Amino acid sequence: MNKNLRKAVIAGNWKMNKTATQAAQLIDELIPAVKDAGCEVVICTPFTSLVTALEKTKGTNIHVGAENVHFEASGAYTGEISADMLVDLGVEYVITGHSERRQYFAETDETVNKRTLAALNAGLKVIVCVGENLTQREQGVTEELVRMQTKIALQGVTAEQMANLIIAYEPVWAIGTGRTATADQAQEVCAAIRKVLAELYGQAVADATTIQYGGSMNAKNCEELVSKPDVDGGLIGGAALKAGDFATIVAAASK
Numbered sequence: 001m002n003k004n005l006r007k008a009v010i011a012g013n014w015k016m017n018k019t020a021t022q023a024a025q026l027i028d029e030l031i032p033a034v035k036d037a038g039c040e041v042v043i044c045t046p047f048t049s050l051v052t053a054l055e056k057t058k059g060t061n062i063h064v065g066a067e068n069v070h071f072e073a074s075g076a077y078t079g080e081i082s083a084d085m086l087v088d089l090g091v092e093y094v095i096t097g098h099s100e101r102r103q104y105f106a107e108t109d110e111t112v113n114k115r116t117l118a119a120l121n122a123g124l125k126v127i128v129c130v131g132e133n134l135t136q137r138e139q140g141v142t143e144e145l146v147r148m149q150t151k152i153a154l155q156g157v158t159a160e161q162m163a164n165l166i167i168a169y170e171p172v173w174a175i176g177t178g179r180t181a182t183a184d185q186a187q188e189v190c191a192a193i194r195k196v197l198a199e200l201y202g203q204a205v206a207d208a209t210t211i212q213y214g215g216s217m218n219a220k221n222c223e224e225l226v227s228k229p230d231v232d233g234g235l236i237g238g239a240a241l242k243a244g245d246f247a248t249i250v251a252a253a254s255k
């Protein structure tokens, strides 16, 4: 109903896949495949492929993002990348709070919040990921958990900055498992997230915020998922590595 108030965004999350050479090949296939997109198209690549991605996509409708960012501006943080470093390259988007970062790299709601703020303050657009694991779903706490993750991630984010923020609802049990949430499950949680945004920022901001679904979204199930009223596109892992599949998902979100 309010879908025309916000942008549908299909973002690829390449994770730890593709060398820069392989990235160049994939982008060469993607450019013609998504050139007529009616939605925003983003590819989030490993840090090592960002320069290649930015050069290749110049003058196209593909936007480039990173998969993580550190919260400090600079300093003794061996191996980390700051928001300013990304902005200086020309990177536009960044993902924060992906469940793999939370699970394998000890990220917490608090550090997700700090990374989100640092990225927004540097001028990046941020895709913040939230989502429950299987135990939490079975315990019936999905909505409470996602509400909490969302509220903590957004601490200190202003209503104006919400124009540069996307939320990706990614149930952990659906990521990389081939087990997708049903369209109704995705809709239910995306609507609950929009309700939290309305409580925090008012209905106008909530209606204008893009909320994606992510977790085994593919060329077959994308159409039903993105047709739901509160699902404004997707964050795509595995299927983003195949140009044809990614283009099919982009086309579904363009309708």
Ligand code: PGA
Pocket: 013, 170, 174, 175, 176, 177, 178, 214, 215, 216, 217, 235, 236, 237, 238, 239
């Ligand atoms: P998947 O990953 O599409 O491979 O399940 C989604 C994600 O982790 O963002």
